[in-house]
Amino acid sequence: MSELYERHRAVLPQWLALYYREPLELTHGEGRHVWAADGTKYLDFFGGILTTMTAHALPEVTKAVAEQAGRIIHSSTLYLDRPMVELAERIAALSGIPDARVFFTTSGTEANDAALLLATAYRRSNQILALRNSYHGRSFSAVGITGNRGWSPTSLSPLQTLYVHGGVRTRGPYAELSDAAFIDACTADLEDLLGQTRGGAAALIAEPVQGVGGFTSPPDGLFAAFREVLKRHGILWISDEVQTGWGRTGDHFWGWQAHDRNGPPDLITFAKGIGNGMSIGGVVARAEIMNCLDANSISTFGGSPVTMAAGLANLTYLLERDLQGNARRVGGLLIERLRAAAARVPAVREVRGRGLMIGIELVRPGTDEADPDAATAVLEAARAGGLLIGKGGAYNTSVLRIAPPLSLTVAEAEQGAVILEDALRAL
Numbered sequence: 001m002s003e004l005y006e007r008h009r010a011v012l013p014q015w016l017a018l019y020y021r022e023p024l025e026l027t028h029g030e031g032r033h034v035w036a037a038d039g040t041k042y043l044d045f046f047g048g049i050l051t052t053m054t055a056h057a058l059p060e061v062t063k064a065v066a067e068q069a070g071r072i073i074h075s076s077t078l079y080l081d082r083p084m085v086e087l088a089e090r091i092a093a094l095s096g097i098p099d100a101r102v103f104f105t106t107s108g109t110e111a112n113d114a115a116l117l118l119a120t121a122y123r124r125s126n127q128i129l130a131l132r133n134s135y136h137g138r139s140f141s142a143v144g145i146t147g148n149r150g151w152s153p154t155s156l157s158p159l160q161t162l163y164v165h166g167g168v169r170t171r172g173p174y175a176e177l178s179d180a181a182f183i184d185a186c187t188a189d190l191e192d193l194l195g196q197t198r199g200g201a202a203a204l205i206a207e208p209v210q211g212v213g214g215f216t217s218p219p220d221g222l223f224a225a226f227r228e229v230l231k232r233h234g235i236l237w238i239s240d241e242v243q244t245g246w247g248r249t250g251d252h253f254w255g256w257q258a259h260d261r262n263g264p265p266d267l268i269t270f271a272k273g274i275g276n277g278m279s280i281g282g283v284v285a286r287a288e289i290m291n292c293l294d295a296n297s298i299s300t301f302g303g304s305p306v307t308m309a310a311g312l313a314n315l316t317y318l319l320e321r322d323l324q325g326n327a328r329r330v331g332g333l334l335i336e337r338l339r340a341a342a343a344r345v346p347a348v349r350e351v352r353g354r355g356l357m358i359g360i361e362l363v364r365p366g367t368d369e370a371d372p373d374a375a376t377a378v379l380e381a382a383r384a385g386g387l388l389i390g391k392g393g394a395y396n397t398s399v400l401r402i403a404p405p406l407s408l409t410v411a412e413a414e415q416g417a418v419i420l421e422d423a424l425r426a427l
């Protein structure tokens, strides 16, 4: 055990999970690569759980951060903050929400917390609809709407949460349905639930592609169908875009756009990639919803100028280089390549995903039984081959998660696929 790992274990909570038998200490990064303290170079297919959105040590972001830090490092409260206004204007315009207002936080958890605060205050209800197998963060309220039991350490939530179908369809009664039949079944389930319960839910919150839950996407249009039901009841739709925002899914800038028959969600929450590693989170909503609070609700560090400078530089880079298009093209090649490799590996149940958000689900060969040990073995083998990936999943962490920085090149995708193929074959 390394000296740092020993100290980590002695002073930090045991539930602060680390990957690998010998945990890694990363010391620097560049582009799609990171280096460990022992000098080993790794191709990074996880980007710190999708936080490194464009590239490691992107000079444009580093320069913007250094320049702003050299001027003033400050809270964004009480005084005007130019970088915050500028980033809010850009996100409001990109959100698709009319008359949008943006509130900045420092994490995805806090963004969802703010969305819940707004929705419950607006609707005068503490009832929330969430999807089974969801992950929305680690605050007291966010774990209360997190369906994935591996990430919801207490059930003593201040919210009354009802879990609806729509997240996972790889198991259970919905598994065999066509896309259209799945949408119909989930929508009927939602209607039935609303009819049975003492109503007035504040909102439905959902990830367009479940991230921690193993990169599972519902069929396109599911949330448009949900939306018709929700609208009849006056219930808001919150799209948690913490993992799916900013072009990650390739075909769309936001995950909700795969479901946009009836327009944008009422609220969007975001975090992770926008700061390219700096801590930015936030919520976008129509003015009518955002302004419903009758008391101040500030975030001391949300919108602080150094993080906003990072966000602005990162967003500019992303849009100018069309990294969404890159995610679509390179992600499309990568998923095809991985599907071909996986066809020869009996432990692979499914390779799925969109853009640069790809999941490989592992089972005990010949069964439907999730195999977390296989996922751990592939994670270790990939590392030994020089590749970092992640894992997650509805059924006991048996899904490999692949989400490289969006500037991934075709050559890097091919190199990573070769390492992964070897790691899968060694199973």
Ligand code: PMP
Residues within 6 Å of the ligand: 049, 106, 107, 108, 109, 110, 112, 135, 136, 137, 138, 207, 211, 212, 240, 241, 242, 243, 271, 272, 281
């Ligand atoms: N929502 C989703 C969909 C997430 O994936 C995460 C983080 N994994 C969060 C919310 C919470 O974000 P944070 O860890 O920044 O609080």
